Amino acid sequence: MSSLNPVAPRRYDRLTISLHWLTALLVIGLFASAQIWGQLEKGTPLRKELQALHISCGILLAVIVIGRLLWRLTLGRRLPAANQGVMNILAKAAHVALYALLLSQIVLGFVFRWAQAEPFNFFGLFDVPTLITFDKSMKSVFGGLHEQVAWVIVILAGLHAVMALVHHYGLRDNTLRRMLPGHDAI
Template identity: 60%
Template sequence: MNTSSDRYDRLTRTFHWLTAAVVIFMFASAHIWENLEKGTPLRKGLQSVHISLGIAMALLIVVRIVWRVFCGNRPKADSHPTLNLLAKIAHGCLYLLLLAQIVLGFLFRWAQGEPFNFFGLFPIPAPFAIDHAWRGTLGGLHNNVAWAIIVLAGLHAAAALWHHSVLGDSTLRRMLPGSRNALQK
């Protein structure tokens, strides 16, 4: 039977899956609007939601990191110490990439010199001037970091499935939603 220390707490699991869903939507939306004609309502709408979710993601990641450092439980790892170290490195890289992506997204938008607001509710003003000439570089970096996040997150998911299917350990089950009783072998 699983105990509460065998799984991540509910808020940690919620943060994990919410982050995954937002990352997937943002990556997909950016690639969808690239194929739409400029100026169309759908393209503008996708961009607007993408930007607003980027702002929400900034808050989510900050709260998630604070929760992880100060409050969230960490189930005991049941893997080889080398695998545990690799997992910690991968998680650290994902957090760093997500933070870099958020910063790059904000800088890119400010370099574009266009309005930047959260679901039309309030603007996010630039705290300093960013040369318009940087927009291409910042946009390219934003795109490259997005791909790095997708690749590393894909490896992260594959590793969880490998733990579950090959090693038969509880790594995947510890992060799945649902009650503890639903996760018994």
């Protein structure tokens, strides 16, 4: 809380907080589902169900990430930087990198599926149209990139979480609390 403005909010707004944690849950779930189905025999019902769930959750992630960006760029609550100097620059760079990686991953997920030339849908509610067709030989390229970007996201998000804990328990500042729900998260 700023000493110059005693009524300044200490937390992000509820929508920002909700979208942040939904993104985190989806990223973990998407990564875990891909790791689990990778251990299952091809063609098994569980593997196919996990893949369908992965695709639907990936589409949901796309909507949430785009919504997050639009909210952040327009109406989302702005808080003063939690840190100064190099820590502030590193935090901003990590956030930009996470957004760029998430957007890249979303695009790669769609083009990978389109390169597979197989239909896909959103939780069985509607089919996703093929907007671009690719030669099937691109399937392995897009699939490999999709997997590599997933690992980078998980590693960077893990570092993001570790740093939030360092701030909370080591530096004992309000960095983590700003993204936790609370009475002033309106």
